[in-house]
Amino acid sequence: MSESDAATGTDSATKADLHLYLQDAREALLWKVDGLSEYDLRRPVTRTGTNLLGLVKHVCAAEAAYFGETFGRPVEAPGLWVADAAEPNADLWARADESRADILDAYATVRAHADETITLLDLEAVGRVPWGRRGELTLRRVLVHVTAELHRHLGQADIIRELIDGSVGLRPGGDVMAPGDEDWWRAHHDRVEAAAREAAGHAEPNGPGPSAT
Missing domain, CATH: 1.20.120.450 (dinb family like domain)
Structure with missing residues (x-):
């Protein structure tokens, strides 16, 4: 060649x-x-x-x-x-x-x-x-x-x-997201929120969490 x-x-x-x-x-x-x-x-x-x-x-x-x-x-x-x-x-x-x-x-x-x-x-x-x-x-x-x-x-x-x-991911049927139902994602959201507030020195959440879908 x-x-x-x-x-x-x-x-x-x-x-x-x-x-x-x-x-x-x-x-x-x-x-x-x-x-x-x-x-x-x-x-x-x-x-x-x-x-x-x-x-x-x-x-x-x-x-x-x-x-x-x-x-x-x-x-x-x-x-x-x-x-x-x-x-x-x-x-x-x-x-x-x-x-x-x-x-x-x-x-x-x-x-x-x-x-x-x-x-x-x-x-x-x-x-x-x-x-x-x-x-x-x-x-x-x-x-x-x-x-x-x-x-x-x-x-x-x-x-x-x-x-x-609430739709997420790159394409239908293959959303490349962590497995979990609505309760799992709400708990994950709250965990991320708590870490953010701890890092910022805030004790209580302020504002709504994710809406249910």
Whole structure:
């Protein structure tokens, strides 16, 4: 095997690994929005308005920008406010007239388009991010960046979904959580709370424990 063939094989394996982790984040994020009411899907859970459908809308916009416009392959999607393509934070929440189906369908289209970009281009193919000071980035760097961003937003979705209805884990049927029923988790919560208060010098709990689900 020549050095070039070996390098090509290594790049193919690296691309496959990066693509796998990107896909894992996508699938887990979509699971986090499954089965919720319109209100719970959209409601802001933090002071800054973080919500589940808004996270999907945002990653849709991000994948379209990084795997589309950056490599000269534009695709229709919500605009990113950080790219001056929307008003501040517009890609992080859903208006009442933006349906769940519209946003999820748009993300399905963008994912397929991004997968085509990943398949068609070499890892060292260079694109230009059309905003900010990032300038030229290789597909390798874009894959790493977008995968890291999706996993960050998935972490936000983890907490939001647990606060809404208690659902936890990476995927249905394989939640990668310690075994235990509701009583076990309540006792675990109280144990963590007690340790925190002991370390901080507080004797009595202050505030509600986890809600039963």
